Amino acid sequence: MKNNIRRTCAAVMTAVGLGLPVVTAGPSNPPSADEVMSWYIEATGGKTAYGKIENRVLKATLEIAGTGISFNLTSYSVRPNKLLVIMESDAMGKIESGCDGETAWENSMMTGPRIKEGEERATTLRESVFDRLIQYKDLYQKAEFAGEENIEGTSCYKVVLTPETGHPQTLYFDRDSRLLIRMDTIIDSPMGSIPSASYLSDYREVDGILIAHTVSVDVMGQKREVITHSVEHNVELPGDLFDLPEEIRELMKN
Amino acid sequence: MAIPLNKKKRMKWMRIGVLSLFLIGIGLTRCGSTRPVNSLSQAFREKNLESFDFVWSAIHAQHFDTTFGGADWPAVREELRPEMDRAESMREARAVLLEMIGRLNLSHFSIIPSELYQNLEMTDPAEDRSGDTGIDVFVNRESVWVQSIRPESPAEKADLRTGWEIVAVDDQSLKPLLLNLDREFGRKSTKTLFMTREITNRLTGPPGGSVRLKLVNLEEDTLTVRLSLEQKPGLEYQIGHLPPQFIQYESRWLDESIGYIRFNNFLDPVRLMTAFNRDMLNFLKADGIIIDIRGNGGGIVAMAMGMAGWFVSEKQQYLGTLHFRENEIKAVIFPRANSYHGPLAILVDELSASTSEIFAGGLQDIERAVIVGSRTAGATLPSTIVRLPNGDAFQYVLANYVSRGGTVLEGRGVAPDLAVTHTPESLASGTDRPLVKAVEIIRSSGKQ
Incomplete structure (x- = not known):
């Protein structure tokens, strides 16, 4: 809120100094997508704070609602575009997925190892970019303001990010807090295209930036809740952490 | 070339469909009271109506075929709910539910009476069925045969043999039970599955317990043995x-x-x-x-x-x-x-x-x-x-x-x-x- 007041004051002062009529964002003057995105970036800490972070280690629990099935989840992400996510469950085994900046892959104890291709690969490469939404202009062909919408009682600005190929993402930002509270997309995989809606909440500050610590994902009527327990930045990571697993290297020979 | 029967116990877990977990899972869930109701009190009528509403709503909200097999689903509710309200016995209440799901013309919907539900081991996950005799059965229409016997099991120690017919368990003749199930399941493809499960359930219980079997051996002699139940392998x-x-x-x-x-x-x-x-x-x-x-x-x-x-x-x-x-x-x-x-x-x-x-x-x-x-x-x-x-x-x-x-x-x-x-x-x-x-x-x- 303090940021909003400061930003409004700054805008007013600038407008007055330039001799322009003073206007504020509202239904009659909808903001541009770039404005909404910049408000989000600022509300979550600002580019300077983001720029100080080189890597992130996030530990969470993923629970599938109503089933009693849960996973321990650890994700390692490193600037510019490396990602490794490890999910482990006593009942379901281990599922790893990753991207070394070039190859996107998954290795599931159940389905076996596989290399992602086509649109799925493109999406993974894009989503492996460190703090993707901060760099949305480089990653998406266009960002469009798509109006306002009430999401579970919260008035939101709606922004649609459209990549060069693949499905767009629809983002919903709380008008007051400027925070991202919902994100809709379609997940592509060889099994099919599956719509998903993620609800973000419980933002907490870590090293100067706000990170949603609860993400509820609705996939085909099944709810999954990811509760983050710890976030660490600028951690010393093993040099080979993002090397492709042996099973994936074997597949690449075929 | 004769290959010996696999003597290891082939445990038959037959939780139809419930275990059709996809990548994540679909499991047993519960709804409402777990206590069967035995008389049609007003409270019981309300339970029946709640059951009707649950079944109708579940299909309305989740059924993959939004045409409901050609049925006008809201109209089905309007037509049948009053009948459920008038039902004066469990038999009548079940008939209404079966009529409702029957309108979908699909085979895999079912209403399982609470008594059978109990028998099918679905009610109480805590019920201990971790002990068995080591016998694996083969059900063929009205008869039950010993298909395999686990080495070192109580059945093997009692010198039972494959091919013997099991005619009764704990003094209950199996033939009437199988005939009942045969009527219950009619021509459904899952009939043998449920029949085998019923028999298998009767041959299990807490380790340390026992079951009494009446068998007919290959010489057509009838014999009775009591077998202890020991912890299942696996x-x-x-x-x-x-x-x-x-x-x-x-x-x-x-x-x-x-x-x-x-x-x-x-x-x-x-x-x-x-x-x-x-x-x-x-x-x-x-x-x-x-x-x-x-x-x-x-x-x-x-x-x-x-x-x-x-x-x-x-x-x-x-x-x-x-x-x-x-x-x-x-x-x-x-x-x-x-x-x-x-x-x-x-x-x-x-x-x-x-x-x-x-x-x-x-x-x-x-x-x-x-x-x-x-x-x-x-x-x-x-x-x-x-x-x-x-x-x-x-x-x-x-x-x-x-x-x-x-x-x-x-x-x-x-x-x-x-x-x-x-x-x-x-x-x-x-x-x-x-x-x-x-x-x-x-x-x-x-x-x-």
Whole structure:
């Protein structure tokens, strides 16, 4: 809120100094997508704070609602575009997925190892970019303001990010807090295209930036809740952490 | 060549459909009171109405076919709810529910009376059925035969033999029970599955307990034995809210050249997939491989996809498609780096259900496997079973399943390429006819 007041004051002062009529964002003057995105970036800490972070280690629990099935989840992400996510469950085994900046892959104890291709690969490469939404202009062909919408009682600005190929993402930002509270997309995989809606909440500050610590994902009527327990930045990571697993290297020979 | 029957216990977990977990899971859920109601008090009428509303709403909200098989679903509610309100007995109440779900013209919806629900072991996950006698049964119409006997089990110690007929358990004759179930299930493909389950349940209980069996031996003498119940073999596994299950897995060489793998569920990926992957690497140069999923009640579809990856080298193959209301998901096969290209036979029977059918039917459709045995249960739809407020159970489908070849397996099952089943004579001689046939097929494939 303090940021909003400061930003409004700054805008007013600038407008007055330039001799322009003073206007504020509202239904009659909808903001541009770039404005909404910049408000989000600022509300979550600002580019300077983001720029100080080189890597992130996030530990969470993923629970599938109503089933009693849960996973321990650890994700390692490193600037510019490396990602490794490890999910482990006593009942379901281990599922790893990753991207070394070039190859996107998954290795599931159940389905076996596989290399992602086509649109799925493109999406993974894009989503492996460190703090993707901060760099949305480089990653998406266009960002469009798509109006306002009430999401579970919260008035939101709606922004649609459209990549060069693949499905767009629809983002919903709380008008007051400027925070991202919902994100809709379609997940592509060889099994099919599956719509998903993620609800973000419980933002907490870590090293100067706000990170949603609860993400509820609705996939085909099944709810999954990811509760983050710890976030660490600028951690010393093993040099080979993002090397492709042996099973994936074997597949690449075929 | 006679191959000895597998004497190890083939545990038959037959939780139809409930274990049709896809990548994540669909499990037993509960709704309302768990106490059966025995009289039609006002409170009970309200429970029946609550049950009606639950069934109607579940179908309305989740059924994959939004045309409801041509039925006007809101009109069905308007028509039948007053009838439920007027129902003066459980029989009448169930008839209303059956009439409602019958309007969908699908086989896999059912209302399970609370008494049968109790019998089918679905009510109390805490009920201890971890002990058994070591007997594996073969149910053929009105008769129950000893199909196999686990080494060192109470049944073996009592000198029981395969091929003997079991006519009563704890002084209850089995024939009337089987006739009742025969009437209950009619022509449903799952009849043998449920019959076998009923018999198997009667041969289990807490370890340390006992059961009294009346049998007829091969000389047609009648004898009575009391068998103690001992802890079932296998590793205990629990997923989510489902009750613990015992996972059995075995592999061996047949004739030193054919790889043989058998497992009783598509569950416990940590241990089962590790063992399967290890054995597949070991069998890569085998003359052929036999996967025995007789008695396998299903489980996690993703495991079937992963196992199939060992037998397929082409990308973009899949076992079949799950059709949800708004989406569809393909059970895709991801080929392994070193897949096996030799002959593959899959053994199935009437107790092979759910993911077992998806696995066998999918590999049959892409002409990768020869299916040997008897027609499978035809219980492939991912479904769930919930407890209704009136104590009965309601099983309903969450998605339609269509095999790769375009066949709806639900209610039909996978038809074997080679139909071979046990006979009382083969059981008596200790010959596993389907396994013998599978070996023959692999031998003949190798010669071609």
